[in-house]
Amino acid sequence: MPTKAIISDVKTLSCSNSWRNYNFLKITTEDGIVGWSEFDEYFGSPGVGAAINQIAPRMIGKSAMLHEHIREDLRNVTRPGSGGVVGQALGAIENALLDIKAKALDVPCHVLLGGKVRDRIRVYWSHCVSYRTRTQHFSPGITDIEGVKQIAREVGEKGFSALKTNIFRYDAEDKIEPWSPGFGRPYETGRNVERKTLEGLRRHLEVMRAEAGPDIDMLLDLNFNAKTDGYLKILREIDDLDLFWVELDTLDPEALAYIRSQSRHPIASCETLIGLQQFLPFFRAQAVDVAIIDTPWNGVWQSMKIAAAAEAYETNVACHNFYGHLCTMMNAHFCAAVPNLAIMETDIDRIGWDAEIFTHLPEFQDGYLILPDRPGWGTEPIEAALADHPPVPGAGMWQRTEASKLSV
Template identity: 80%
Template sequence: MPTKAIVSEVKTLSCSNSWRNYFFLKITTEDGITGWSEYDENFGSPGVSAVIAELAHRLIGQSAFTHEHIREDLRNVTRPGSGGVVGQALGAIENALLDIKAKALDVPCHVLLGGKVRDRIRVYWSHCVSYRTRTEHFTPGITDIGGVRQIAREVGEKGFTALKTNIFHYDEQDRIEGWSPGFSRPHEPGRNVERKTRTDLRKHLQIMREEAGPDIDILLDLNFNGKTDGFVSMLREIEDLDLFWVELDTLDPKALAYIRSKSRHPIASCETLIGLQQFLPFFREQAVDVAIIDTPWNGVWQSLKIAAAAEAHEVNVASHNFYGHLCTMMNAHFSAVVPNMRIMEIDIDRIAWDSEIFTHEPEIRDGYLVLPDRPGWGTEPIEAALAKHPPLPTLGMPKRVSIPRLSL
C-alpha cells in the first residue's frame, strides 16, 4: 500500500452561488493527499458545517482507508441525534474519505465502489423553468408563457432527452409564479391544493409538451407541496398526460403507497431520507416505482446499501442532484456502478462562475454524462477561486418571505 492516508486536517469551505451558497469539506492526510466532498446547507439543512467541526477531532490520526470504521464510530457517538444534519455531516465525511482513498490508490472512485456497469449516465434537465424565474441570477429570465415555451424547445435543441419541471400559477396575462407552500412560498401551512393550482398545473405541462415535442420525457416534481388528498387531486387532473414520472414527498410510507395506487404515472420519492433504515418502510409498502437517493446526504458508500435494498424489492433508483459540479461527479460515480439506476438529475442552468471554481466540469453528450477516469471524484474546488466569491451571510438559507401577521 503506497500510503497509510492518515488524516491530519479537517476543514470546511464555502462560497457564494449567487442565490445560495456552496459548501465543501476538505480532508488532508499527513502525506499531503486531499479528499474533497460537497454538501449543502440550503435545502432545509442549516448547521451541517457545525456538526462536521464538532466531529473533526475523531478523524485526526485515523486512516481514510478505514472509512467504514470511521463512519460507524461517528454514528455511534451521534446515535441519539441520528439523521438530519448529523446524518448529512457523516455523509460529507464519508465522501471526502472515499476521495482520499481513491487518490491514494490512483484510481477513480467508481473502481472502489465495485466497478462501473455503464460508461455514461442518462441525465434530465432539472428545475426546467424554475431556475430562470430567478431573473436576477439566470439568463434569459422567465417571467411569462413565452419564456416557458422557449426553454421547453431549448431542451431538445441542446441534445437532452428529458426535463423536470415544477408547479406554476399563470395569471390573466400569462405571467407565471412558482407555487411551493411546502417550502413557504407562499406561506400556506395547510398545503391545500385548490382548483387553480390543478388547472394551471395541467396548462403548464401541456405547454411544455407542445414545445418540447413528443420525444422528450417530461418529469414532474410536486415536492412537499400537498398532502395526500391534494396529491391525489393533482394526479387525477393530469392522469391522461404523457409523463415519465411524478415525484412527490411525504414521510408516511403508507400514505405514499395509497397515492401510488391512485396514480397512472410512476411515482418517484424518498430524496429527503437518510439511511437505509428510513428507506426500508417505503420499499416494504411498495410505495415507490423509483427511489431517489441523495448521495451527498447519505454518503456514497451507504447509498450503495440503499440501492441494493431497492434492487431486492424490484425498485430502481435515481440520484438527487441539484448542487455544484462536485456533487454531480459524486452522483455520477454512484450512478455508474449501480445496476438498478433509472436516471440522474442535473441542473443545466448555472451561475456565471461555476466553471471557474471547479477543476473540471461534467461532460455531457446527447443527454448523457460521460464518466471520467481521473483519480477520485474527478473534480475538486479551486480554493483561490472560492475566495473570490465569499459566501452569502444567511447560512445558505433562503431569505424570509412575507408571512401574514397574526392578530393576538
C-alpha cells in the first residue's frame, strides 16, 4: 500500500558558507521519509526560517502527498502578509514536500513536474569575477585586470560556453572595484550612472571578451544598480558589444518594457518576484525576453505555473540560482521539465567545504549540467557535516558595514 507520508516533524538547519550561511528545511514523515529544501536569508530576506517555524505546526499530521492542499492552507492563513519573507517560507515548504512525495514514489522530482524534456541543461558561469573579488573567501582572488583576464580564459578552459559578470570600475593602476549602489556599495541613493562607471563597465566587458574569445556567450547583470535613465545610458554605451543578454531589475513593468524597446540586447529580469500575480504585469507589458524565476523563493511547483504563463506570452524563462548545491538540483529539475527554458545559472567558484556537506554534487560536462535520476532532488545535506561548520552570526546583507555615515 502506498505511503500516506504523514508529516511528523519540521525543523530548519543552517551552516556557514564562509561569507554567508546555507539554510535548509527538513520535513520528516511518520514512516521515516525525509524531505529537504534549501532557502536563503542572505539576499535581503531576514527571517525566512522564523516564518517557517511559526507556521510549521499547522502541517503536522497532514499528508505531504497533498502538497498543493498544504500550501493553499498556509497561503490562506498568511494572506494579509503574502509575498516577501512569508512567500519564501511557503516556497521552501513546497520544495521539501515535493522531495518527500518523489521519494515516497521512488522517482526523481522532475517526474512530478510532467517529466523531463531534456536531460542535459546548458549552464552559465555566474558571478564571474565577482566572487573572486572576495579575496578572503575565494582563491585565486581577483584585485586587478590580470585576475579578470585569468578567469575569462578559465571559463573556456574548463569547458563552459557562457559566463555572467557584473559592473566593475578600473582605476589608473588597473585595480578593479565592484559598483553596486542598489545594494549599498557605494551608498548612493540616486543610483546615478556616471561617466567613470560607463567607461569602467565597457573596459571590463572588452577585456573579458578579448580573453574569453568569440565563442563564449557573455551575460551582464546590472541588478538594481540604476534607474531607467541609468540603464539607458549603460545600454547605449555597450550597444555595439556582443552580449547574450543584459539582466536588470526594476519593479515597474512599463519602465522595463521601454528599456527593452531601446535595447539591442535581449533583456532578462524578474528574479525578485514572488507569485504568478507579480509576474503577469511584466508578461502583459512584453517587458522581458527572458523571465528569471527564483524557484527556492516561489516553490518549484508554483514556478512551473509561472513558466507556463510565460510560454503563453512567447517568453522563455531561466532560474535564479546562486545558492548551495541543493538549490542547484532543485533548479535543475525545474529546468529539465520546462519546455521554454533559455539557460541555467550556476556558480562555479565554490568554498572548500561545499563538497563535504552534500551527499551528491552537480555533474557538469562540456558546459551542461547532467540531470540525475536519483529519487527526490538527487542530493541532501549531511547533518553531521553541517554541524562541523556552524552558521556565521550576522551573515545577511543587512549586516554589512554602512558605506557612508551622515553627520548630524
